[in-house]
Amino acid sequence: MRPVRIAVLMPAFNEEGRLARTLAELGAFVRGEGSSQVSVFLVDDGSSPPIDDVAVRNASEGMRVVVARHAVNLGQGAALETARRLALEPRWQLDDGPFEAFVTMDSDGQHQPSDVLALARAIAEGADVALGDRFAGGSAVPASRRVLLGLARAFERATTGLSLSDVHNGLRAFGPRAIARMRIRQNRMAHATEISHSISRASAERAKDDQLRVVEVPVSVRYTGESLAKGQRASGAVAIVVDLFHGFLFNPHEPRGPR
Amino acid sequence: MMQAEVTPAAIALVGLLAALFLHDFVTLQRNRRLLLLQLVVFAIGGWLIVYPEVARRLAHFVGIGRGVDFVLYPLVIWLVRESLLSRRRRHEEQERVTELVRAMAASGAHDVSSLAGACGHSSRRAPAHSSGVSAS
Numbered sequence: 001m002r003p004v005r006i007a008v009l010m011p012a013f014n015e016e017g018r019l020a021r022t023l024a025e026l027g028a029f030v031r032g033e034g035s036s037q038v039s040v041f042l043v044d045d046g047s048s049p050p051i052d053d054v055a056v057r058n059a060s061e062g063m064r065v066v067v068a069r070h071a072v073n074l075g076q077g078a079a080l081e082t083a084r085r086l087a088l089e090p091r092w093q094l095d096d097g098p099f100e101a102f103v104t105m106d107s108d109g110q111h112q113p114s115d116v117l118a119l120a121r122a123i124a125e126g127a128d129v130a131l132g133d134r135f136a137g138g139s140a141v142p143a144s145r146r147v148l149l150g151l152a153r154a155f156e157r158a159t160t161g162l163s164l165s166d167v168h169n170g171l172r173a174f175g176p177r178a179i180a181r182m183r184i185r186q187n188r189m190a191h192a193t194e195i196s197h198s199i200s201r202a203s204a205e206r207a208k209d210d211q212l213r214v215v216e217v218p219v220s221v222r223y224t225g226e227s228l229a230k231g232q233r234a235s236g237a238v239a240i241v242v243d244l245f246h247g248f249l250f251n252p253h254e255p256r257g258p259r
Numbered sequence: 260m261m262q263a264e265v266t267p268a269a270i271a272l273v274g275l276l277a278a279l280f281l282h283d284f285v286t287l288q289r290n291r292r293l294l295l296l297q298l299v300v301f302a303i304g305g306w307l308i309v310y311p312e313v314a315r316r317l318a319h320f321v322g323i324g325r326g327v328d329f330v331l332y333p334l335v336i337w338l339v340r341e342s343l344l345s346r347r348r349r350h351e352e353q354e355r356v357t358e359l360v361r362a363m364a365a366s367g368a369h370d371v372s373s374l375a376g377a378c379g380h381s382s383r384r385a386p387a388h389s390s391g392v393s394a395s
Contacts, residue, residue, distance in 0.1 A: 043364065057371040068368035070360050082361050086368055187357055250350040 003035035004124045007087040007099040008116060011079030012107035013045040020059040022109045029113035031062040036117060037094060039064040041083040042107070046073035066092055077191025080104060081184040088179070100124055102179040106170045115219035119173035128178040128212035129199055131164060132171035132219035142223060148237065156196050164216065168192045171219055178202065178212050185251050189236060190243035261312045272308050276301045 008026070012019050023040065030038045042065055044051040056065055068086055070079065086092060087102055101120035105111050115132060122130035134141060141149070152168050172195070174182060181202050186194045202212040280301050287294055307314050307330065314326030323329050 053369075053371045053374060057374050060372070063372075065371045066368055067371050068364040070364050072356075072360060074357055074360060078357050078361070082364050085361070086365060089365070092368075185354075187353070246346065246350055250347050 001035060001121070002124065003037060004117075004120050005094055005097060005100045006036055006038045006116070006120045007102045008038060008040045009080055009083035009087060009102060009104045010040055010042050010107050011045055011076050011083060012042060012047065012051060013073060013076070013079070014047045015051075015107045018108045019051065020055050022105075022107050022111075023056060023059040023063075023065065025109070026105075026113040026116065027060045027062045029117065033117060036120065037096070038062075039066065039087075039092065039094070039099070041086045041092070042067045043079040043083045043086075044069045045076070045079040046070045075188035075191075077184050077189070077194070078187040080191060084179060084182065084184065098176065101173050101175065103173040104170060110222050110224070111171045112220055112222070115171055115217070116173075118219070119171065119217055122215050122217050123173045123175045126213065127173075127215040128175045129203075129214040130173040131166065131199075131214065131216050132169040132221075133164075133166045133216045134169055134219055134221040135165055136216070136218035141221070145223070151237070152193075156193065156200075164196065164214075166216070169219070169221070171221075181212075186243055186247055188239070188243055190240045190247065193240065193244055194247065261310050263309050264311055265309065269308050273305045276305050276308075 010022075015022075019042075023042075026038070026040070030036060040060065040063055042051070042056065044067065046069075050069060051067065053067060056067060066086060068082060070082065083104075084102070087099060093099065101123035103116050103119055105116055111132075119130040119132060149166070149168055153164070153166075156164065170192070178199075182195060182198050184191045184194060199212065199214060202210070203214050205211045280297060283297060284294060287297075307326075311326050314329050316326075318324065318326045318329035321329070323332070
């Protein structure tokens with residue numbers, strides 16, 4: 001298989017040991033696979049204590065890891081946006097050429113390294129956006145999560161018209177054309193909805209050449225007690241709706257641009 | 260000549276105004292202009308409380324039933340508007356803080372594999388900037 005130049009966009013907030021485990025697993029998989037070049041853009045979203053560079057380095061053999069720190073905690077959406085901008089900066093491109101696939105991945109170990117590569121391959125094979133679908137991937141999604149995600153899906157379908165199986169999965173991959181159009185303005189958890197809105201808009205562009213090709217790839221998500229405790233609760237859904245309303249009111253729709 | 264209506268409620272409300280003014284007089288001493296403005300607004304408020312007939316006559320003059328509604332309607336409009344404006348201001352502040360924090364993060368971004376003793380990656384550019392490395 002042709003090697004792919006992959007940028008992994010990874011926000012992290014107080015992940016402690018889970019981050020090192022996630023990086024070590026990803027690194028081991030990349031070394032085993034042997035051909036792809038992976039650069040991780042790790043954004044420490046104001047963790048206390050801050051992410052330990054030496055621990056990150058020791059855990060990430062075989063990959064390049066670029067660490068950036070938010071001086072204060074801003075939220076997952078803000079950290080993803082910081083990672084996205086870093087990955088587009090000329091100084092972090094590889095000698096062999098710019099990145100071909102940009103994959104967003106959680107730092108708590110719930111995403112599988114093999115799925116990261118699978119999504120990147122889908123991009124390398126011509127898709128603009130590849131979305132992980134945990135329902136097709138045979139993950140043991142807890143019942144409470146299924147209900148919440150079902151509601152989120154219905155909300156997306158009603159507001160964007162985009163019929164996706166798993167809109168709130170943090171595992172997504174974008175090609176260069178798509179990532180340039182995925183500017184995130186929602187600092188907190190509403191960014192997932194914001195991203196699906198951007199994808200929806202971009203996949204329904206009037207001009208055929210501007211339309212993004214979206215595919216769904218089955219992935220598996222590991223639910224652990226820790227990841228569930230840190231994940232979204234129903235009360236968070238209210239905060240997301242409030243954030244979306246603020247965004248709707250105060251973020252004017254911008255014409256398409258590189259940022 | 261209008262009659263002052265000194266009810267228990269009027270005494271309590273005017274007392275509250277006086278207490279608030281006294282508090283701000285102590286804490287805002289340096290800002291004389293703000294204090295003066297507050298004194299004028301509170302004085303008008305106190306006058307309307309003690310002489311409700313003033314608001315009642317003004318209300319009837321413009322076709323509003325009760326004197327209290329004459330004060331309430333503009334107040335609600337002003338509060339709703341103020342709340343929206345302050346939300347927008349907070350949103351804009353938040354965006355500015357975000358961009359500031361992001362700019363700091365970007366300028367301090369560093370490649371950890373270039374730390375001493377790192378195992379190399381075959382294909383990368385030398386980082387233009389590698390400060391902010393901490394090993395806590």
